[in-house]
Amino acid sequence: MPQQNNPSPRGTYQKIADQIRLHIEANPQITELPTATDIMTEHNVSRGLALRAMRALRDEGIAEPVSGGRWQVIRDHAPPSRPLHEQLAEVITRDNLQAGDPFPSSTELMARFDASRPTLTKALDRLHAHGLVSAARQGKPRIVLAVPGETPAALTVGDLRRALEGLPDDTPLRTAVVVDRESGNAVTLRAANS
Incomplete structure (x- = not known):
């Protein structure tokens, strides 16, 4: 097994961390640390020491x-x-x-948060899973279903279905089908006067 010619003295990782910290303080435009490979090359140390210096900064x-x-x-x-x-x-x-207002479009949100479409879609799906916005429908805006931190207002079955399906408010509805996510069973809800 080959041995390292010059083992690193104790505290080397801390000296590297100190140099990186001084460099960050002197250059406010720096947003990322150098990679472990860059640290290894610049300071002639092992990957373990480079990672230890990064953990010290953390x-x-x-x-x-x-x-x-x-x-x-x-x-x-x-x-x-x-x-x-x-x-x-x-x-x-x-x-x-x-609740009931259209949520901003994916295109607008991608620009606003500098996010890719797949990343944004996953985040919007999580909002839908938490019951804050309606599901995505091609050509239709998502609808706000609830405001975070507020108790949702009571909706009728028809109001819920119209919001989820993007139907006009004056569309008469008597039933809605809800699917239980855990069991996969469909339950038909009927208005009380039908």
């Missing part, structure tokens, strides 16, 4: 891991990153949307 609150094996720099003025579905739920309250 422990100090300077950086956090993000998807794809990257590390993002945490700035005092930048809010911590939150899942997209939570940010989308805030759109309802921030834009003063009420």
Whole structure:
């Protein structure tokens, strides 16, 4: 087994972390840490030491891991990153949307949050699963079904069906079919006067 010619002295990872911290403080435009490979090459250290330096920066609150094996720099003025579905739920309250209002289009939300369509679709599906917006329908806007943090107003079966299917408010309805997600059983709901 080959041995390393010059083993790293104790505290090397901390010295590397200190150098990276000084570099981040001197350059406010830096948003990501260098990769582990870049640290290994620049400081001539093992991958383990490079990762240990990155973890030291995380422990100090300077950086956090993000998807794809990257590390993002945490700035005092930048809010911590939150899942997209939570940010989308805030759109309802921030834009003063009420139950029954159309939710912004996917195209508008992609530009607003700088997100790809597949990522946005997954986040919107989570909002639908939580009962905040209606399901996606081609050519139809999603409808706000509930405002986060508020008790939903009582809806009739017809109101619920019209909102989910995008039908005009004056369309007379007597039944709606609801599918239980756990069992897959369909239940037909009928208006009390039918």
